[in-house]
Amino acid sequence: MSMRGGLSRSTAALMALPLAALMIAAFVWPLVAFLSVSLFDPGFTLEHYARLFATELYLEVLGETILTALIVTAVTLLLGYPIAWMMAKLRGRWAWIVAACVLIPLWTPVLVRSYAWIIILQRRGVLNTTLASLGIVDQPLTLLYTFGAVVLAMTHVLMPFMILPIQSSLRAIPEELPRAARGLGASHLRVFTSVILPLSLPGVMAGCLMVFIIALGFYITPALVGGPRTLMISTLITQQAFELLNWPFAASISTVLLVLTLGIAIVFRRLLNVDRLSLHA
DSSP, X not given: OBOTTSOBHHHXXXXXXXXXXXXXXXXXXXXXXXXXXXXXXXXXXXXXXXXXXXXXXXXXXXXXXXXXXXXXXXXXXXXXXXXXXXXXXXXXXXXXXXXXXXXXXXXXXXXXXXXXXXXXXXXXXXXXXXXXXXXXXXXXXXXXXXXXXXXXXXXXXXXXXXXXXXXXHHHTSOTHHHHHHHXXXXXXXXXXXXXXXXXXXXXXXXXXXXHHHHHHTXXXXXXXXXXGGSOOHHHHHHIIIIISOOHHHHHHHHHHHHHHHHHHHHHHHHHHHHHHHHHHO
């Protein structure tokens, strides 16, 4: 029996087999191995999970990681939506220039961008040197290895993941809808809040979901820019696995982080479905 595209179901299944095998080997099997290590080393036990939730330090690290991810998501949304709006409205040369400014960070390694922020924020870095030359400060400010530095650097790295989905949703809005709303006497603010923003919510939800999930497991930027004072859950997993060689506990933390990520993705999906239903109602 052939499908609409002309391929039979058996042919389509055979073509999907390599991808399915790759997913099982690179994703499913490591997850099963991690879960088994966290539960069956040595023998069945929930000791590692109990240790995670019973230790105040680990709960603080988990809470700080979630808080950091929320703040980064909010900042990228506030800064990224106007840029996405600009990308959706511009045409010609300026559209290419703005798109290049957004996409170039994606082509630059995260390690390079993180070291660039170290150069900017260190005590004798670009920012402190500029402030001192302008007479704004007498002593160098402590900008590096702080919570603010982590949020700033992560926002810069993750900004494209917020801008691109929103820009795609804004471009998909028919131009006749805002024009009709303005023709009926609606102000620019009313057009934005009643027409443009609701129709762009799928892109907003997708961008927030991607940024939040990536920020939850971010390792390189918090480790370099935040230093030892800023301990994220990914740094804790690395310490337990490679420094303390406590693989069962590291696997349990990774499993909790995975469950948390899946739960957040399900919540975002339900919220997106609710928004779509409200728009069609």
